[in-house]
Amino acid sequence: MRFMVFVRSPKPMAALNGDALLRAGVLLDAGDLVPDALGVSGYWLIDVRDHEEAVERIRRIPLPACVVEIRQVAVV
Template identity: 85%
Template sequence: MRFMVLVRSPSPLTALHGDALLRAGVLLDAGDLVPDACGVSGYWLIDVRDREEAVERMKRIALPACVVEIRQVAVV
């Protein structure tokens, strides 16, 4: 299953251990979005077994002072 992980943080995602997802072999895509009033936003597109695995992987990554949203991506 594919999930989009949206992260709002005070620093760019590249500094927030996205490489851990790459080493685990689940990262499909990543990018930073245009900063807004709430800080820097970005995303990771990951491919995992289920939502529980997606949540567990995000818990393993240090994301201090971040707002994280995990959404399933429909694959057609």
């Protein structure tokens, strides 16, 4: 299953550590979104077994003062 992980951070996304997802072989894509009034946003597209695994992998990444949203991507 694929999940889009949106991260809103007070720091640039480059400062956040998504390397663990890459090393685990689950990271399909990553990028920064246009900054807005609430801060810097970015995303990770990951391919994992289920929602619980997605949540567990994201919990392992230090994301201080970040807002994280995980959504399943419909594959058609």
